Amino acid sequence: MTTLLSIRNVEKHFGRVRAVNGVSLDIRENEFFALLGSSGSGKTTLLRMLAGFETLSAGQILLNGRDISNVAPNHRPVNLMFQSYALFPHMSVAQNIAYGLEMEKLPRAEIRARVDEILSTIQLSALAARKPEQLSGGQRQRVALARALVKRPQLLLLDEPLGALDKKLRSEMQLELKRIQHQFGITFVIVTHDQEEALVMADRIAILQHGELVQCAPPREVYEHPATRFAAEFIGVMNFIPVQRDGAKLTAADGSAIHAAIPEGLGADIVAAVRPERLRLDAENCDNRLSGRILATAYHGLDLQVHVAIPAMAKPMVCRVTADAAEARDFKADDILTLGWNSADTRLFAA
Ligand SMILES: Nc1ncnc2c1ncn2[C@@H]1O[C@H](COP(=O)(O)OP(=O)(O)OP(=O)(O)O)[C@@H](O)[C@H]1O
Numbered sequence: 254m255t256t257l258l259s260i261r262n263v264e265k266h267f268g269r270v271r272a273v274n275g276v277s278l279d280i281r282e283n284e285f286f287a288l289l290g291s292s293g294s295g296k297t298t299l300l301r302m303l304a305g306f307e308t309l310s311a312g313q314i315l316l317n318g319r320d321i322s323n324v325a326p327n328h329r330p331v332n333l334m335f336q337s338y339a340l341f342p343h344m345s346v347a348q349n350i351a352y353g354l355e356m357e358k359l360p361r362a363e364i365r366a367r368v369d370e371i372l373s374t375i376q377l378s379a380l381a382a383r384k385p386e387q388l389s390g391g392q393r394q395r396v397a398l399a400r401a402l403v404k405r406p407q408l409l410l411l412d413e414p415l416g417a418l419d420k421k422l423r424s425e426m427q428l429e430l431k432r433i434q435h436q437f438g439i440t441f442v443i444v445t446h447d448q449e450e451a452l453v454m455a456d457r458i459a460i461l462q463h464g465e466l467v468q469c470a471p472p473r474e475v476y477e478h479p480a481t482r483f484a485a486e487f488i489g490v491m492n493f494i495p496v497q498r499d500g501a502k503l504t505a506a507d508g509s510a511i512h513a514a515i516p517e518g519l520g521a522d523i524v525a526a527v528r529p530e531r532l533r534l535d536a537e538n539c540d541n542r543l544s545g546r547i548l549a550t551a552y553h554g555l556d557l558q559v560h561v562a563i564p565a566m567a568k569p570m571v572c573r574v575t576a577d578a579a580e581a582r583d584f585k586a587d588d589i590l591t592l593g594w595n596s597a598d599t600r601l602f603a604a
C-alpha cells in the first residue's frame with residue numbers, strides 16, 4: 254500500500270506546553286485512520302498542523318513524498334472539518350455545499366453537477382433547498398461532511414465529526430462515514446476521544462498520550478495487544494491483577510500462581526491484565542483462577558456484567574457473562590465465584 258502522508262518527528266510547543274511531542278506516523282492512501290486520546294492529548298493540534306493552520310515547532314509533514322510543512326492551507330489538497338462545524342445559516346443546503354467550489358471559480362455547470370452528485374450520495378437531495386435550521390442534527394452533520402467532500406480533497410481531516418450526535422445517530426453515522434469514505438476513495442484522518450467509535454470505524458488507530466504516540470495498529474491488535482498499561486486501560490474495560498515475579502514464576506497477592514508469557518524487560522513488580530469477556534465460569538479448565546465474593550451485577554441487555562471482589566485485586570474484577578450463561582445460572586450478591594482464564598489471554602505490564 255502506498256503512503257500518502259508521512260508525519261516525521263513532529264513537535265508543537267505552546268510556550269512550555271508540549272502539545273505534540275515527537276510524533277511519527279505513516280498514513281496510507283485510502284486509509285481510514287483514527288487519532289484517539291484523552292482530552293488535551295494533542296489530537297486537534299496534530300490535525301491543525303496537517304491542515305496547515307498551525308506551524309510546526311520541529312519535524313516534517315510529507316504528502317505524496319513532498320514536504321508540505323510550509324505550504325499554506327488553501328494550497329494543500331487537504332480539507333479539515335472542524336470540531337465545531339458551522340453551516341451558513343442564510344444559505345440553503347445546496348448553497349452551503351456549493352460555496353467552496355464557487356470560491357474556486359469553477360464553471361457553474363460543473364458546480365451544479367458536483368453538488369447534485371454529493372447530495373444524492375449523502376441522501377439529502379430532497380432537502381437541497383432547506384436552510385440549516387430546518388434540518389436535524391444528523392442531517393446538518395451530513396451537510397457539513399458533503400461540504401468538505403465536494404472539494405475532492407486527497408485527505409480529509411475530521412475533528413470529532415460525530416461529537417454532537419446522540420448515541421443511536423452516532424452509530425448510524427459511523428457506518429455512513431465508512432461507506433462514504435470507501436465510495437470516494439479519500440483518505441480519512443478522524444479525531445475522536447470515543448474508543449468504541451475508533452474500533453468500529455478505523456483501519457488503524459493511533460493512541461496519543463500527553464502529545465506522544467503510544468501505539469499505532471489495527472483495532473483488533475490495539476484491543477488484544479495493547480502496547481502499554483495506559484493503552485490497555487484506555488481502550489475497553491480491563492482487569493488488572495498486581496503480581497510479583499520471581500524468575501519465571503508469577504504470584505498474585507493471595508498466593509495464587511498466575512501463568513502468562515513474560516515479555517522481555519519486565520521487573521519484579523508487574524500487573525497482569527485480562528479482559529472481562531475472557532473470564533470463564535468453567536475455571537477448572539483454565540490455567541489461571543481467582544475466587545472472590547460477588548458484589549453486584551449489571552444488566553446490559555446483550556450480556557451481564559458481574560463484579561467480583563477479589564482479595565488480590567485493588568478494584569473489583571469485571572466479568573462479562575453472555576445472556577445464555579446468565580440465564581443458566583443465578584449470580585447473587587455475596588456468593589463466592591471462581592473465575593478462570595487462560596495464559597494466552599493474559600497480558601503483562603510493568604506495575
Ligand atoms: N493555542 C494554544 N495555546 C496554548 N496551548 C494550547 C493551544 N492549543 C492547544 N493548547 C494545549 O495543547 C494541548 C493539546 O491540546 P489539543 O487541543 O490538541 O488537545 P485535544 O487532544 O484535541 O483535546 P480535546 O479532546 O479536549 O479536544 C492542551 O494542553 C492544550 O491546552
Ligand SMILES: [Mg+2]
Pocket residue numbers: 296297298336
Ligand atoms: Mg480537540
